[in-house]
Amino acid sequence: MRLEKYEVRNFMKGDEEEIVKFSNATYERFGGYVPRTTEYWRWCCLKRPDVKEDGIFLIFSKETGNLTGYIVVGSSGNIWEFCSKSGTENVAKILLESAVKYLEEIGASSVNVNVPYDDEALNGACKQLGFAKANAHKMFVGVLSFKKLISMLVAVGSMESIRKISEEIIIKVKDAPFWIENAVSFEVHNGEVRVHDGLSFSPTILVQTDLATLTSVLFGTTSPHRAILTRKVKVKPFWKITTMIKLLLSMRVTYSWFWPLGDFG
Numbered sequence: 001m002r003l004e005k006y007e008v009r010n011f012m013k014g015d016e017e018e019i020v021k022f023s024n025a026t027y028e029r030f031g032g033y034v035p036r037t038t039e040y041w042r043w044c045c046l047k048r049p050d051v052k053e054d055g056i057f058l059i060f061s062k063e064t065g066n067l068t069g070y071i072v073v074g075s076s077g078n079i080w081e082f083c084s085k086s087g088t089e090n091v092a093k094i095l096l097e098s099a100v101k102y103l104e105e106i107g108a109s110s111v112n113v114n115v116p117y118d119d120e121a122l123n124g125a126c127k128q129l130g131f132a133k134a135n136a137h138k139m140f141v142g143v144l145s146f147k148k149l150i151s152m153l154v155a156v157g158s159m160e161s162i163r164k165i166s167e168e169i170i171i172k173v174k175d176a177p178f179w180i181e182n183a184v185s186f187e188v189h190n191g192e193v194r195v196h197d198g199l200s201f202s203p204t205i206l207v208q209t210d211l212a213t214l215t216s217v218l219f220g221t222t223s224p225h226r227a228i229l230t231r232k233v234k235v236k237p238f239w240k241i242t243t244m245i246k247l248l249l250s251m252r253v254t255y256s257w258f259w260p261l262g263d264f265g
Contacts, residue, residue: 011056050074079113080262092125163191170203224248
């Protein structure tokens, strides 16, 4: 791979801030991603027992001098983080080649990396270098507060589709454990949503469901249409089903779920 357009070097102290900024910009669109701090990145990557500074590779554009990708490689054979600018398969391939060469030199027997399934550049680089797909790690996501979760989803979601809706909604969760609210209320007016605890008012729409169904609908793994058709979500009065579907679609997670291997490795 020729490097006329890029420069590759190892990590140097002081790179953390630029790496974290790049990491947050790369991963912010994925469901479940929590923005990082430099302290977290140092703990998660730099202080990991099998990671040395010569196992962290950064690639820069020679034209702009900007960081366009980085990779964090452990002597265990695990690639803890692998980021490249969207649409730059050459950058991803250069980084992965650097990682493989490094692991060969230190005598590692295998390489393990996880990448988002819809990132064409990272998947393309893996395919070109002969990586085989393995079964994905199973991830289980729980809820500590539906009020906080819905408030966060509303804050990042698109409310344009509910601009003309004016309702007071209560969702009752029949099998919620003691640490989660068994009911959450929210008002929708002119595209704005205000979330409350418990039974805050007499609703214009009452929704009844179970914990697993509500969680899967909000996290984007179950369609609101399917949940209602199978009566796992019950809406009263029934003629407001269409309105409730619009509301659920406006606040659910729609992006792919992904965590770097370092977050759970």
